[in-house]
Amino acid sequence: MERIPVLFSLAKRGISVPSVVCPICEEEHLMISCDFAQMVWSVITSWCKVPSIYAFSVKDLLELHKYTFFPKRKAKAFYVVCLTTIWCIWRARNVLVFEGKSVSLNNVMGEIKTLSFLWVKNRGKHLDLTWDNGSEFKFTL
Numbered sequence: 001m002e003r004i005p006v007l008f009s010l011a012k013r014g015i016s017v018p019s020v021v022c023p024i025c026e027e028e029h030l031m032i033s034c035d036f037a038q039m040v041w042s043v044i045t046s047w048c049k050v051p052s053i054y055a056f057s058v059k060d061l062l063e064l065h066k067y068t069f070f071p072k073r074k075a076k077a078f079y080v081v082c083l084t085t086i087w088c089i090w091r092a093r094n095v096l097v098f099e100g101k102s103v104s105l106n107n108v109m110g111e112i113k114t115l116s117f118l119w120v121k122n123r124g125k126h127l128d129l130t131w132d133n134g135s136e137f138k139f140t141l
Protein backbone atom coordinates (compact mmCIF):
# COMPACT_ATOMS: atom_id res chain seq x y z
CA MET A 1 0.00 0.00 0.00
CA GLU A 2 3.15 2.16 -0.38
CA ARG A 3 3.16 3.08 3.32
CA ILE A 4 6.09 0.94 4.45
CA PRO A 5 9.48 1.63 2.87
CA VAL A 6 10.07 -1.86 1.49
CA LEU A 7 12.89 -2.47 -1.00
CA PHE A 8 10.66 -1.69 -4.00
CA SER A 9 9.54 1.61 -2.46
CA LEU A 10 13.10 2.59 -1.54
CA ALA A 11 14.35 1.76 -5.06
CA LYS A 12 11.50 3.81 -6.61
CA ARG A 13 12.56 6.76 -4.47
CA GLY A 14 16.08 6.51 -5.86
CA ILE A 15 17.65 5.01 -2.76
CA SER A 16 20.38 2.50 -3.49
CA VAL A 17 19.36 -1.00 -2.39
CA PRO A 18 21.34 -4.20 -2.92
CA SER A 19 18.56 -5.98 -4.83
CA VAL A 20 14.81 -5.85 -5.35
CA VAL A 21 14.66 -9.55 -6.17
CA CYS A 22 12.31 -11.60 -3.99
CA PRO A 23 14.48 -13.56 -1.56
CA ILE A 24 12.17 -16.57 -1.69
CA CYS A 25 11.60 -17.19 -5.40
CA GLU A 26 14.35 -14.93 -6.74
CA GLU A 27 12.12 -12.97 -9.11
CA GLU A 28 11.54 -9.25 -9.20
CA HIS A 29 8.05 -8.62 -7.81
CA LEU A 30 6.08 -7.31 -4.91
CA MET A 31 4.96 -9.67 -2.16
CA ILE A 32 1.47 -9.91 -3.64
CA SER A 33 2.66 -11.65 -6.82
CA CYS A 34 5.21 -13.93 -5.18
CA ASP A 35 4.85 -17.59 -6.23
CA PHE A 36 5.46 -18.71 -2.65
CA ALA A 37 2.83 -16.29 -1.30
CA GLN A 38 0.36 -17.53 -3.89
CA MET A 39 1.00 -21.14 -2.79
CA VAL A 40 0.30 -20.09 0.80
CA TRP A 41 -2.94 -18.32 -0.23
CA SER A 42 -3.97 -21.42 -2.17
CA VAL A 43 -3.61 -23.56 0.96
CA ILE A 44 -5.41 -20.90 3.02
CA THR A 45 -8.42 -20.85 0.67
CA SER A 46 -8.60 -24.62 0.72
CA TRP A 47 -8.35 -24.71 4.52
CA CYS A 48 -10.95 -21.98 5.03
CA LYS A 49 -13.16 -23.30 2.24
CA VAL A 50 -13.35 -20.05 0.28
CA PRO A 51 -12.99 -19.64 -3.49
CA SER A 52 -9.50 -19.10 -4.92
CA ILE A 53 -8.04 -15.67 -4.33
CA TYR A 54 -7.06 -13.37 -7.17
CA ALA A 55 -5.61 -10.38 -5.36
CA PHE A 56 -3.93 -7.51 -7.14
CA SER A 57 -3.02 -5.55 -4.02
CA VAL A 58 -2.66 -5.96 -0.28
CA LYS A 59 -5.91 -3.99 -0.01
CA ASP A 60 -7.66 -6.81 -1.91
CA LEU A 61 -6.36 -9.29 0.68
CA LEU A 62 -7.48 -7.07 3.55
CA GLU A 63 -11.02 -6.95 2.13
CA LEU A 64 -11.43 -10.66 1.31
CA HIS A 65 -13.53 -11.32 4.40
CA LYS A 66 -16.17 -8.88 3.10
CA TYR A 67 -16.82 -11.06 0.08
CA THR A 68 -17.37 -14.37 1.83
CA PHE A 69 -20.79 -15.69 2.70
CA PHE A 70 -19.66 -16.43 6.25
CA PRO A 71 -21.71 -15.33 9.23
CA LYS A 72 -20.28 -12.22 10.90
CA ARG A 73 -18.20 -14.05 13.56
CA LYS A 74 -16.68 -16.42 11.06
CA ALA A 75 -15.95 -13.57 8.62
CA LYS A 76 -14.08 -11.79 11.43
CA ALA A 77 -12.11 -14.95 12.16
CA PHE A 78 -11.29 -15.25 8.46
CA TYR A 79 -10.10 -11.63 8.52
CA VAL A 80 -7.73 -12.60 11.36
CA VAL A 81 -6.49 -15.53 9.27
CA CYS A 82 -5.81 -13.14 6.36
CA LEU A 83 -3.92 -10.70 8.59
CA THR A 84 -1.96 -13.57 10.11
CA THR A 85 -1.11 -14.90 6.64
CA ILE A 86 0.25 -11.54 5.49
CA TRP A 87 2.24 -11.27 8.72
CA CYS A 88 3.67 -14.81 8.45
CA ILE A 89 4.71 -14.41 4.79
CA TRP A 90 6.36 -11.10 5.63
CA ARG A 91 8.08 -12.65 8.63
CA ALA A 92 9.29 -15.70 6.65
CA ARG A 93 10.87 -13.39 4.07
CA ASN A 94 12.59 -11.40 6.82
CA VAL A 95 13.84 -14.55 8.57
CA LEU A 96 15.33 -15.69 5.25
CA VAL A 97 16.96 -12.31 4.55
CA PHE A 98 18.21 -11.48 8.03
CA GLU A 99 18.82 -14.91 9.55
CA GLY A 100 19.48 -16.99 6.45
CA LYS A 101 16.86 -19.58 7.42
CA SER A 102 15.08 -21.26 4.52
CA VAL A 103 11.36 -20.81 3.94
CA SER A 104 9.08 -23.84 4.11
CA LEU A 105 5.42 -23.93 3.12
CA ASN A 106 4.69 -26.38 5.95
CA ASN A 107 6.38 -24.19 8.54
CA VAL A 108 4.61 -21.04 7.36
CA MET A 109 1.24 -22.83 7.33
CA GLY A 110 1.89 -24.20 10.82
CA GLU A 111 2.70 -20.71 12.06
CA ILE A 112 -0.40 -19.23 10.39
CA LYS A 113 -2.69 -21.85 11.92
CA THR A 114 -1.12 -21.58 15.37
CA LEU A 115 -1.07 -17.77 15.53
CA SER A 116 -4.52 -17.29 14.00
CA PHE A 117 -5.95 -19.86 16.43
CA LEU A 118 -4.39 -18.01 19.38
CA TRP A 119 -5.45 -14.58 18.14
CA VAL A 120 -9.02 -15.61 17.30
CA LYS A 121 -9.35 -17.60 20.54
CA ASN A 122 -8.03 -14.84 22.78
CA ARG A 123 -9.52 -11.80 21.02
CA GLY A 124 -12.86 -13.22 19.96
CA LYS A 125 -15.81 -13.05 22.31
CA HIS A 126 -18.07 -16.02 22.85
CA LEU A 127 -16.15 -18.27 20.49
CA ASP A 128 -16.03 -21.97 21.20
CA LEU A 129 -12.87 -22.74 19.30
CA THR A 130 -10.74 -25.76 20.10
CA TRP A 131 -7.51 -27.20 18.82
CA ASP A 132 -8.43 -30.39 16.96
CA ASN A 133 -6.43 -33.62 17.35
CA GLY A 134 -3.44 -31.71 18.68
CA SER A 135 -2.45 -30.66 15.18
CA GLU A 136 -4.57 -27.71 14.10
CA PHE A 137 -7.87 -26.00 14.60
CA LYS A 138 -10.65 -26.58 12.17
CA PHE A 139 -11.92 -23.42 10.55
CA THR A 140 -15.49 -23.96 11.60
CA LEU A 141 -17.05 -21.48 13.96
Ligand SMILES: [Zn+2]
Pocket: 022, 023, 024, 025, 026, 027, 029, 033, 034, 035, 036, 037
Ligand atom coordinates in the same frame (compact mmCIF):
# COMPACT_ATOMS: atom_id res chain seq x y z
ZN1 LIG B 1 8.69 -14.31 -4.52
